[in-house]
Amino acid sequence: MVVQLETPNENLTLSLPYSIEGLVQVFTSTHRSFFTSVMAQALRIAGQGTPVLVVQFLKGGINQGHQRPIRLGQNLDWIRCDLPRCIDTPHLDESEAQALQKLWQHTQKVVCETKYSLVVLDELSLAINFGLIPETEVLAFLAKRPAHVDIILTGPDMPKSILEVADQITEIRRSHQP
Template sequence: MVSQLKPVSLSSAPASLVRHPLLQTVEGTVQVFTAVHRNFFTNVMVQALRIADQGKAVLIVQFLKGGIHQGPNQPMQFGQNLDWIRADMPRCIHDPAVSPSEGEAIRELWAHTKGAIARGRYGLVVLDELSLAVNYGLIPTQEVVEFIQQRPPQVDVILTGPDMPDALLNVADQVTEFRRNILP
């Protein structure tokens, strides 16, 4: 018995023969962590550290934290897979009273974040207290929605902060609300 193999030309092969299902990009998710208080970041940080430890590049962006004169061009690096950046401003923001220079530092950080994500280096991006930056009028809600919809498909995004705008909740794949249960 003789058999002859006919080579398959990739240009004429059906698409189902060319693309293996395991080689396709897994689409990233959008998660929201929200609460009335601002002290649940530890839960998100644990998730980011776990993912970085597994070899995926992680970017943590803290929009309302300052005080260390860091800025977007001086990320803190934790190991080889976790970059952490804050706005270049002298203090942390706790209310809507933001000086013009602080507002500019937050907008600069937002522009830097969008560019870093568009370059595709990070597999997970944590946008800490983004809801407050939006609610304080520092970052437009629609711009965040468009960013989420247009990000590279493999990027997972975590949004945090109290009073998350409905427009951002509506684009999320998962919403986690932390509450305090007061037992009788």
């Protein structure tokens, strides 16, 4: 039997006999064409009512930045770096480096505010490997994030230290010859 409440009880809290711990998932591949499957997962989870944040560190070109997130549905916020181009090199000018650092700082801040239950950090491995975001900062962020927040990290050549803290690693390979 299904019962519909006339007025939701916003003060209702559930007490579970255990604590829920978020997972660190890694999606990696030698090529950069698997974001669609990660985005599909984020959309599915957001559609079920879970707040989701997708952060694309190296994508630009649409005048977005963290001040202007795109909202997909009620539960998915999508932000990109406020850059006029997509980053494909470790060589950034000062304004590009600042934009990337602002996005990284914003991401850490909103995750600690516990607004989101799932956070996708797209191409973070490239930002680390390019020397744009320090690997030690990413490891500290993963360690100090709120316990219930799931994190998905994507990108090729994920650093070994991040793979070691991951709960799940998915390597996407092409099974056909070009």
